[in-house]
Amino acid sequence: MGAVARSRVLAAAGAGALALGLGACGGGSGGDGSTGGTSDGVSVVATTTVLGDVARQVVECGGGEVRTLMPVGADPHDFSPSSADITAMVRADLVIANGLGLEESLQSALASAADDGARVLELAPLLDPLPFGEHGHDAAATSGSDGGGREDPHVWLDVSRMAKGASFIGAExxxxxxxxxxVTCGEQVSAALSETDTEVRDILAAVPADERILVTDHDAFGYFADAYDFEVAGVVIPGGSTLAQPSSSELADLAQTVRDTGVRAIFANTANPTALVDALANEVGGDIQVIALYEGSLGPEGSGAETYQGMMLTNAHLIADGLTGVTG
Ligand SMILES: [Zn+2]
Structure with a gap:
């Protein structure tokens, strides 16, 4: 997928990009060494695997290196940094974080790295953030647990937003x-992501309008629903994070909601055990499928989701097949 994405970047950009790429390979960025932490180009630390991959694509074009703090399969809501991670953040030329409270266990480390002089780019606040709970999942979240108007951090599940994000990374x-x-590199990656956005729409076109209903483990799909015209009918874990538990009455209410929707599939998260979503499926009864999506992390080698583009295309296929019963 990486090679495909790269070739697309080059194809989109034409001869100017080739000249740029050769320049970057030959001498690294900023050949006079005027700025930056290493002689090989800019040094970037990214928090999540998604941000790490998009940053890698920009940096591969312009020169430099990216270190991603979270391993593949980590839940961004629940990742604590090591002391080496904190040192890496302070030493980097740029730290790229999601922000809006996604990296719950990393926030104090990010703040203290910034106090120690780290330059931190929080991307989600720049990408037209939406409040939690605007997508029809009123019933599932009970009073006071629906995020209370907080802005939703899960911006990357709308590929067009991340296309803008790539431009922001390049400019920064x-x-x-x-x-x-x-800047040019950021625009090239942005153009590649816009193509992926179109591919995602094409894949999801298989789902009829009245079957575009998502029930997921936690409230991660607000931007996806907004961008690709789905409704979030309910979420198992209240509060916008993965770090909570539904009560048994909430689960029973949600099961009734799910039965009312008639969906064939509900969605779990590859970064977490599926037990809660399995419990919902049992409560719903029948032969409803539980399908794990790549929500907060890329997938491992061989999964098809090892790049950001691959992750979103894989999710689109899983959702389209699950809701239309192709894999049933
Ligand atoms: Zn989440």
Whole structure:
């Protein structure tokens, strides 16, 4: 997938990009070494695997290196950094975080790294954030547990937002290094992601309008629903994070909601055990499927979801097949 994405980037950008790529390979960015932490180009630390992969694509074009703090399969809501991670953040030229409270167990480390002089780019607040709970899942979340108007951090599940994010990363790297090549690199990755957005729409077109209903483990799909015209009918874990538990009466109410929707599949999270979603499926009864999606993390090698583009295309196929009963 990486090679495919890269070739698309080059194809989209034409001869200018080739010249740029050769320049970056030959001498690294900022050949006079005026800025940056390493002689090989800019040094970037990203928090999540999604941000790490998008940043990698920009940095591969312009020169430099990206270290991703979270391992593949980590839940961003529940990741605590090591002391080496904290050192890496302070030493990096740029730290790219999601923000809006996603990295719950990383927030104090991010704040203290910023206090120690780290430059932190929080991407989600720049990508037209939406409040939690705008997508019709009123019944599942009970009083006071639906995020209370907080902004939803799960922006990456709308590929068009991450296309804008790639441009922001490129512009920020150009500002950090003084090398405008990163602006062009960011635009190239952005163009590649816009193509992926179109592919996602094409895959999801298989789902009829009245079957575009999502029931998921936690409230991660607000942006996805908004972008791709789905309704979130309910979520198992209240409060917008993965770090809570539904009561048995909430689960029973949600099961009734799910029966009323008639959906063929409900969705779990590859980064967490499926027990809660399995419990909901048992409560619903019948032969409803539980399908795990790549929500907060890329997938492992061989999963098809090892790049951000691959992750979103895989999710689109899983959702389309699950809701239309193709895999049933
Ligand atoms: Zn989440």
């Amino acid at each position: 790297l150009a500002d950090v290094t003084g090398d405008d090549a990163y």
